[in-house]
Amino acid sequence: MLTTRSFIGSGTLHVSIIVAASIAWPHTFEFPDDPTPVVPVELVTNVADETNIAPTIEKPPEPETPPPPPVQAQAPEPPPPPAEVAPTEPEKKPPPPPKEETKVATAPPPPPMPRRKPKPEPQQQFSVDSVLALLDKRTPPKPPAPKEQAPIAERTVQGIGDRNALTVDVKDALLAQMRECWNVPVGAPNPEQLIVQVRVFLAQDGSLAQPPQLEPQTRTAAAANPYMRTAAEAALRAVNVCEPYRQLPVAKYDAWREIVMTFDPSKMVR
Amino acid sequence: MPNTILSCIWQRRLRPLFIALAVFSASPMPAQAALQIRVDEGVTQPIPIAIPDFLASPQGRDIAGVVRADLERSGLFRSLNQQSFIEKIADINVPPRFGDWRTIQAQGLVTGQAAMQPDGRLRVDFRLWDIFGELQMVGLQYTTTPENWRRIAHLVSDAIYERITGEKGYFDTRIVFIAETGPKLQRRKRLAVMDQDGANPVFLTQGDYLVLTPRFNPTAQMIAYMSYIQDKPRVYLFDLETGRQEVLGNFPNMTFSPRFSPDGKSVVMALENNGNSDIYVMDLATRTSRRLTNDPGIDTAPSFSPDGKQITFESNRGGSQQVYVMNADGSNVHRISFGAGKNGTPVWSPRGDLIAFTKISDTFHVGVMRPDGSGERMLTSGWQDEGPTWAPNGRVIMFTRTLEARGNSQGGSQVWSIDITGKNERRVLSPGDASDPAWSPLIQ
Numbered sequence: 248m249l250t251t252r253s254f255i256g257s258g259t260l261h262v263s264i265i266v267a268a269s270i271a272w273p274h275t276f277e278f279p280d281d282p283t284p285v286v287p288v289e290l291v292t293n294v295a296d297e298t299n300i301a302p303t304i305e306k307p308p309e310p311e312t313p314p315p316p317p318v319q320a321q322a323p324e325p326p327p328p329p330a331e332v333a334p335t336e337p338e339k340k341p342p343p344p345p346k347e348e349t350k351v352a353t354a355p356p357p358p359p360m361p362r363r364k365p366k367p368e369p370q371q372q373f374s375v376d377s378v379l380a381l382l383d384k385r386t387p388p389k390p391p392a393p394k395e396q397a398p399i400a401e402r403t404v405q406g407i408g409d410r411n412a413l414t415v416d417v418k419d420a421l422l423a424q425m426r427e428c429w430n431v432p433v434g435a436p437n438p439e440q441l442i443v444q445v446r447v448f449l450a451q452d453g454s455l456a457q458p459p460q461l462e463p464q465t466r467t468a469a470a471a472n473p474y475m476r477t478a479a480e481a482a483l484r485a486v487n488v489c490e491p492y493r494q495l496p497v498a499k500y501d502a503w504r505e506i507v508m509t510f511d512p513s514k515m516v517r
Numbered sequence: 518m519p520n521t522i523l524s525c526i527w528q529r530r531l532r533p534l535f536i537a538l539a540v541f542s543a544s545p546m547p548a549q550a551a552l553q554i555r556v557d558e559g560v561t562q563p564i565p566i567a568i569p570d571f572l573a574s575p576q577g578r579d580i581a582g583v584v585r586a587d588l589e590r591s592g593l594f595r596s597l598n599q600q601s602f603i604e605k606i607a608d609i610n611v612p613p614r615f616g617d618w619r620t621i622q623a624q625g626l627v628t629g630q631a632a633m634q635p636d637g638r639l640r641v642d643f644r645l646w647d648i649f650g651e652l653q654m655v656g657l658q659y660t661t662t663p664e665n666w667r668r669i670a671h672l673v674s675d676a677i678y679e680r681i682t683g684e685k686g687y688f689d690t691r692i693v694f695i696a697e698t699g700p701k702l703q704r705r706k707r708l709a710v711m712d713q714d715g716a717n718p719v720f721l722t723q724g725d726y727l728v729l730t731p732r733f734n735p736t737a738q739m740i741a742y743m744s745y746i747q748d749k750p751r752v753y754l755f756d757l758e759t760g761r762q763e764v765l766g767n768f769p770n771m772t773f774s775p776r777f778s779p780d781g782k783s784v785v786m787a788l789e790n791n792g793n794s795d796i797y798v799m800d801l802a803t804r805t806s807r808r809l810t811n812d813p814g815i816d817t818a819p820s821f822s823p824d825g826k827q828i829t830f831e832s833n834r835g836g837s838q839q840v841y842v843m844n845a846d847g848s849n850v851h852r853i854s855f856g857a858g859k860n861g862t863p864v865w866s867p868r869g870d871l872i873a874f875t876k877i878s879d880t881f882h883v884g885v886m887r888p889d890g891s892g893e894r895m896l897t898s899g900w901q902d903e904g905p906t907w908a909p910n911g912r913v914i915m916f917t918r919t920l921e922a923r924g925n926s927q928g929g930s931q932v933w934s935i936d937i938t939g940k941n942e943r944r945v946l947s948p949g950d951a952s953d954p955a956w957s958p959l960i961q
């Protein structure tokens with residue numbers, strides 16, 4: 248009897264456990280879809296001694312004295328007469344006059360050419376506008392600010408070969424500048440073949456350390472083909488027009504002190 | 518034995534390697550190589566050039582003005598305002614202050630003087646300076662009668678253009694064209710000639726007879742054109758030096774669309790016979806003609822290649838008006854235009870690299886393509902743009918632009934020019950309406 252009751256009790260308990268388990272089990276392994284959000288925690292050190300300080304706004308001090316009354320316009324004193332200055336230019340001997348030809352066609356000999364002088368420091372040029380500005384009593388307009396050259400960010404670019412970290416920024420800066428200065432000779436026959444190489448030497452301040460030079464193969468081709476000569480001269484003009492090259496990072500001067508620029512018009516004439 | 522093997526390996530393999538490494542490490546490091554960059558984009562804009570008035574005589578100012586206008590009209594130069602000049606040129610035999618010209622952004626400088634000689638002739642000297650290179654690029658001297666001062670100015674322009682662009686100039690040239698005057702229903706068409714800048718227009722015929730399709734001889738101041746004298750449409754020759762005219766050949770039927778060979782010794786033209794037209798070539802010395810095409814289609818508008826070995830022409834033999842090329846003896850005829858619409862009036866460039874033509878599709882275009890038919894480009898678009906003619910340097914094209922009569926606009930014909938790059942489209946000044954221009958060679 249006892250055994251029978253025991254069996255019934257045990258069976259009842261087992262059944263109840265199985266029923267309970269069958270209801271509860273499927274929900275046991277349900278995980279929320281959203282993972283626990285990661286809460287960013289900023290570790291703050293050096294907390295100020297005082298926090299939550301009410302902001303204070305300081306009013307600018309009242310001017311103690313009223314502004315001066317407007318001054319009546321007066322004619323400026325005339326500038327002193329220019330002092331006589333001895334001519335600084337050396338005497339230049341005129342070349343012999345060109346030979347007379349009927350109808351045309353002689354090339355008069357070029358006058359003696361002074362050697363190219365180093366570029367003088369920029370000086371303030373006398374201009375009529377500046378004198379007129381003195382006479383003008385209106386508020387002078389501000390001179391246009393010089394174009395800011397965007398500094399090149401120091402990057403941690405790694406690379407090898409031609410496009411390495413040392414030169415990638417320099418190249419981008421140079422190309423951006425040259426695109427604005429190179430007047431492409433697109434009207435020549437087969438312009439895509441007029442590829443010119445120029446060697447450029449730059450000083451640390453971005454100026455040309457010496458006149459740009461055509462590479463030997465370009466010089467040879469330019470001597471034989473007038474279209475090539477035109478293309479070469481256009482490239483030289485571009486290098487000159489673009490001077491100075493101020494966007495280049497001084498820290499990488501060794502990378503850009505000597506540059507070989509290849510001017511390739513094929514993309515422009517497709 | 519092992520020692521022997523090790524020794525052998527050391528001797529043969531490792532020692533040379535170590536020596537090479539030692540030598541390499543001991544040698545000085547090579548100098549920093551030049552940075553290489555490839556510039557493949559640029560701009561196409563006019564070159565700024567400074568042209569002060571020429572010195573010494575009133576003609577000096579006029580000559581400089583014509584030079585400035587010539588170079589600006591080419592679209593390749595921008596003449597700087599004289600007010601901006603810092604240096605005033607006082608002597609063309611002294612080098613200019615290059616820094617002053619760099620300051621005003623000049624890339625070239627032209628200095629010159631014009632002076633009357635004791636014998637009554639005008640002498641003009643000029644020099645072209647490279648501002649960056651600080652050297653003279655070209656210097657020339659011309660002497661002529663004073664009334665020829667415009668030609669001298671054009672010659673100066675040609676010399677500057679040639680030195681800077683590398684190709685011959687085209688300023689000392691003339692345009693022959695059909696001048697149109699009078700009411701629409703009673704149009705008077707006269708053969709006329711003028712300088713390429715529109716100066717010195719002269720009427721060559723009185724307008725009593727209809728004249729069409731004038732064409733310049735590339736080697737002489739001679740024109741071939743078609744006229745309906747006594748209601749007979751014939752090709753005539755007009756000698757500009759002597760004013761003499763003559764009919765070209767004694768053909769029983771209509772001859773039209775003449776064009777000279779590059780050597781000027783023969784004329785290729787179309788001859789109509791019973792509603793069909795074919796292409797013939799006539800030797801000017803012997804006046805003998807030879808038939809080049811023999812096809813039931815209409816063949817017309819022939820034009821020689823500059824080497825004289827090929828001829829391009831238009832034909833409808835394939836069902837629609839298209840451009841064809843054949844050898845100068847009439848062999849190897851093949852079609853080169855396959856684009857949409859009709860294509861006609863082909864003209865071979867004097868440079869040989871392109872053929873200009875008229876395209877008729879939804880609208881009219883003047884375009885260019887290579888002699889094999891590739892690289893087709895439309896340069897202009899208009900209600901009726903047609904009839905291209907090449908500058909002798911193959912760089913610029915003139916064409917007829919007919920305007921639609923609409924509203925208050927009466928329409929009419931004008932001569933326009935365009936660079937082969939498709940830029941610098943300009944109207945060519947002419948007295949009244951003008952059509953069918955033909956560009957002369959450089960005046961000898």
